[in-house]
Amino acid sequence: MTEPLLRATDLTLRFGGNIALDGVSFDVHQGELLAIIGPNGAGKTSTFNCISGVYRPQAGDVRFQGESLLGKRPHKIAARGIARTFQNIELFDNLSVLENLLLGRHHLMRVPWWQAMAWLPAAQREERAARLEIEHLIEFLGLTAVRRHPVGILPYGIKKRIELGRALAMKPELLLLDEPVAGMNAEETEDMARFILDIRTELGMAIVMVEHDMRLVMDLADRVLVIDFGRPIALGTPQEVQHDPAVIAAYLGGAADEVLQGLGEEAP
């Protein structure tokens, strides 16, 4: 198998006496969709935060294209090619869809600030190229009809799609999706699922997705990592993890019926 795009090894993260992560390891390969699941407080967001530089684990390593990300600031990690979306939407409500996506593209601009200020030809060329790419992205995400609308007036499902667009505007090689369908109705969830699939198949992008919606996870993921109390308890294909007794046990006591149905099992 080829060298992984991302390799997390033995991630250990503590907050005082509270252990958020305890030896979490996994690889993400080019073009793969890895889902991370687990009960509330299991350590899913902490894992994302260790990858994106928000938290620094006390032990373990995260390597992206062979290079350690430890100690790098979040904006440097984003510039290296890892973009993320958040559980809570973080967009500029007063700016248009187009402007929000252009801001996502901004960190890739190469022209020095003094050329941009003077609006010299190189800056104009770069701006034109960025706009063209963003227009393609807007079309790809079916946002053409609302491209000039201020984000604040748009429905929740569309806002989540714009947030996805802003992450894609950074032209990442790895996309981290934190609960992409949380709070969505069935139709919005279906739309989002289609876009996630398109990103993987048409753009060939690797994706790590944290999600509670088990149907979505089982439909979309190539592999699933299951975390419980900060410890990895299973890693395999959706079929493998859904029959894993440790996974079924981890979810008992929570919303077992709902979750096990999502996993394709009858709740006991």
Ligand SMILES: Nc1ncnc2c1ncn2[C@@H]1O[C@H](COP(=O)(O)OP(=O)(O)OP(=O)(O)O)[C@@H](O)[C@H]1O
């Ligand atoms: N900044 C922090 N300070 C203290 N404890 C934290 C912090 N961030 C996370 N934790 C703790 O680490 C553990 C893992 O939390 P995390 O948010 O990663 O879980 P999660 O699986 O994403 O949960 P959820 O599904 O509810 O979003 C929890 O016990 C949580 O309270």
